[in-house]
Amino acid sequence: MKQYILVVGLILLRVVAVAQTAELSGRVTAGEAGLAYATVALKGTSYGTTSDSLGTFRLRAIPPGTYRLVVSMMGYSSYQKSVTLGASASVEIQAELQELAGSLEEVVVTGTMKEVSKLESAVPVDIVTQKFLYKNTVPSIFEGLSYVNGIRPQINCNVCNTGDIHINGLEGPYTMVLLDGMPIVSGLSTVYGLIGIPNSLIERVEIVKGPASTLYGSEAVGGLINIITKSTTKAPTFSADAFSSNWRDFNADLGFKFMLGSKVSSLTGINYFNYQNPIDRNGDGFTDLTLQHRISVFNKWSVQRPYNRQASLALRYFYEDRWGGQVHWTPADRGGDEVYGESIYTERFEAIGTYQLPMKEKVTLQYSLNTHRQNSFYGDLPFEADQRIAFGQLLWDKQVGKHSLLAGIPLRYTYYNDNTPATTSALDTDEPSRIFLPGLFVQDEITRGPHKVLLGMRYDYNSRHGSIYTPRLAYKVALNTTDALRLNVGRGYRVVNLFTEDHAALTGAREVVIREALRPEQSWNANLNFVKKIVLPNAFVGLDASVFYTRFSNRILPDYDTNPNQIIYDNLRGYAESKGISLNLDVNLYAPLKLVAGVTLMDNVQVDEGQRIRPILTERFMGTWAITYEFRKAGMVLDYTGNVYGPMRLPLLSEDDPRAEYSPVWSLQNIQLTKNLGTRWELYGGVKNLLNFRPPANSIARAFDPFDKKVLFDTEGNVLATPDNPSRLTFDPSYVYAPNQGIRGFLGVRYTLP
Structure with missing residues (x-):
């Protein structure tokens, strides 16, 4: 009782x-x-x-x-x-809420490894939201970044269509890719790291243009791309997005979350892409677009612990089967020398996590592990590779008066093995690469009224190359509540993994020549950035202007010019420069019209023995735009997106090569109409590549003889002119600067359950 x-x-x-x-x-x-x-x-x-x-x-x-x-x-x-x-x-x-032009109050983390508003950050950070990615629906972030000023996805091979991201004209290996702040993409996976992440799970993409090696180490020389996924608590309960085009490609994204009790939440995303329709519009006998079949599964867990401490773990599995080549190629021809095809099987696993230690000080353990296996044939040339990367880092975050302190102890282990000379000893035995990279960095951000100074220093010890130091200085002054001026100076470095980064080293008939042991590349960079927000009676106008300069020593560039049958890699004896100016404009009218536009003028050169040479595939200027008009009463949104690129120097095979030395000015433009069907459904469709731009039909040299069976060479390996080959060419798919897909229509549908 x-x-x-x-x-x-x-x-x-x-x-x-x-x-x-x-x-x-x-x-x-x-x-x-x-x-x-x-x-x-x-x-x-x-x-x-x-x-x-x-x-x-x-x-x-x-x-x-x-x-x-x-x-x-x-x-x-x-x-x-x-x-x-x-x-x-x-x-x-x-x-x-009022929509912002320039999004100055958005929270960013990439520039300083701390959550601050974009306006308060001492390091300029560009933000690409999921909303922006949806203005031009694409199956991967790789293509979605095509309409961000200063960013250019570069296709590196006409046959297998692998690519990388250029920031301010610098090649893809200088760009580091992060997932939720963790370095998950590098080396072997660089060309595949920006595909397979479901767009429906992306909260935003943060981009830092310029070296960030002080915080992130090697590979962060040209800049950073940090893909930040949605919080497990803020993501919708269920989301689905599927679309297809008249090329019969199909892409689907699924996302869903669930709770286990009141403190454990989980978010799962699945991306599936399938394209199995060989098309040869230019008549060269090769597929215009690589056939692909891939699936990616992403699962993220978060645990709310006492005192608001967080613990999270994310897992991702990625598998892809892609091939490109002569249109009548079949899997039975894989590795043969009768029908040319480039067939690549890729399998990848990633795990990333954070754990805030139960102590008074704010100390966080960050860790990641990834494995990447590639089984491929480039014609009859096999390439098999295995890469494993383990990364761990302790971060200490402390506020002491006007000083915001950050210190870290990172440790990275990289295992890499393939069947190329890169992992073969002098005795012709297998010798996998094993690199230990412990380090230490400190950062002090000092705030005095409108002034902010950031000082940083990093020390790394590479088990192959020894000690490396990377200092950093940033200064920001707030001119008023919306305007700011920033100056950033820093040093970058990069340890080169040749065969994992430059696809041209594997494709085609060129012989790869490495003249000496390649030393780490080093650079100094300076960036001056000014942002201003203008409030008008009927509009917000945001301006963002930057001047940048980078000087490289020990830079490694492929030499396509000395011998048309070789790609020669060597450390540059002189130096290389990358400089330019960038301007971005955001106009947000109270009327249903929005404009985002940008232009970048740049000059990239390498100087060797007083001779200034412009590297291949670097443009002098680029421009991007996205114009949005909302028909509010009809529940429809019209998006017009586009880009334009200046001429690029292209790799020719000989002085007699009939192909143009420079690409033309070219542009990709798209239009998309989105219709809201209630509060949960969206129907969208449009036309891509409105101008139907395509590279020339002879981009692949001697496409009719991909194994060079009818090419004659002299005793020194030079191509001889013959009646069948008067221009002294060999098979070569590296003459590429733009995708081969012309104009096409697409249609898709989205569903979101809060």
């Missing part, structure tokens, strides 16, 4: 306690439209939620008191209001 009375008493106490709590509800809007997935929280408490598809939210069981309500969403100004809640009260709030 006493136990019964006690239970009843506890229940009554619970009822009374609940009756003494309050409820807060409301709607988050931008204009008349509700904003889904906006973050709603009571500052300094654990009470928080996200808005649903209509923008509504509700917080229950809140103790009486006065709170600071904060409503935020990326790309919009934050809303803050003091709210007093009485016992048993129910308060309703209408929170209207």
Whole structure:
């Protein structure tokens, strides 16, 4: 009986306690439209939620008191209001957010490894949101970055269509790719790292242009691309996105989340892409687009621990089967010398995680592990490779007065083995590469009124190359509440993995020549950045201008010119420069019209014995734009996106090569119409490559003789002129600067369940 009375008493106490709590509800809007997935929280408490598809939210069981309500969403100004809640009260709030031009209040982490607003960051960071990626629907981030100023996805092979990302004219190996801040893409996986990540799971992509080796080590010489996935708590319950074009390619993204109890949440995403329709529009006998079949599965777990400490773990599996070549190639021809094809099987596994240690100081363990296997044939040339990378890092974050301190102890282990001379000893035996890379870095960010100074230093010890030092200096001054001037100076370095980074070293008939042991590349970079936001009676205008300069020593560049039958790799005896100016413009009208545009002028040269040479596949200028018009009453959005590139020097095979030495000015333009069908469905479609631009039909040299069976060579390996080959050519697919797909239509559908 006493136990019964006690239970009843506890229940009554619970009822009374609940009756003494309050409820807060409301709607988050931008204009008349509700904003889904906006973050709603009571500052300094654990009470928080996200808005649903209509923008509504509700917080229950809140103790009486006065709170600071904060409503935020990326790309919009934050809303803050003091709210007093009485016992048993129910308060309703209408929170209207204003869309920002330039997104100065967005939170960024890549530049300094700390969460700060974009305006407060001492390092300039560009942000690409999921909303921007949806303006031109593409199956991968690799293609989606085509419309970001200063960024150019480069196709490196006409046959297998692998590629990399150029930042301000610098080749792909100078760009480091991160997933949620962790270095998961490098070396062997560089050309595949930006595909297979479901677009529906991407929160944003942060881009740092310029060296970041002080914080991130090798490969962060030209810049960083950090793909940040959605939080397990903020992501929609379920999302689906599928589209296809008249080329009969098909892409599908699925995402869903679930909770285990109140503290464990999980987010899963699946990307599937399939293209099995050989097309040869230019009549050279080769596929215009590589046939591909891939699947990627991503799973992310988060655990809310005491004192708001976080622990997370993300896993990703990626598999792809791709081939390109003569259109009548079949798997039975793989590795043969009768029908040419480039067939690549890729299998990859990644694990990344963070764990904040249970101690008074803010110390976080970050770790990642990835394995990458490639089984491929380039014609009759086999290439098999195995790479494993283990990474761990302890981060200490401390605020001491005006000093924001950050220190880290990273350790990276890389195992790499393939069947090329890169991992063969002088005795012609297998000798896998094993590199240990321990390091230490410190960073101090000092704030004095509108001035901010960031000082950083990193020391790495490479087990192959020895000690490497990379200092960094950044200065920012806030000119007012919206405008800022930044100066960044830093040193970068990169340890080269030749065969894993330069696909041209494997494709075609050129012989690869390595003149000496390649030393690490080193660079110094300076960047001056100015941002300004202009508030007009009927518009926001954002300006972002940068001047950049990079000087390389020990730079490694492929030499296609000395011998048309060879690719010669060597450290540059002189130096190399990359310099230019970039301007971005955001115009956000109260009327339903938005414009984002940018232009970059650049000059890349290598100087050797006083001779200035422009590297191949580097443009002098580029421009990008995205124009959006919203038909609000009809629930439709029209997006017009495009880019334009200046001439690039192209790799010719001989002085008699009939192909043009420079590419023309070329542009890819697209139009897309999106229709909202209620609050959960979207139907979209449009036309890609409106101008139907395609490279010349003779881009692949001697496509009719891919094994060079009818090419004659002299005793020194030089091609002899013959009636069948008067221009002294060999088979070569490296003459490529743009995709071969012409104009095409596409249609897709999206579904989102909050």
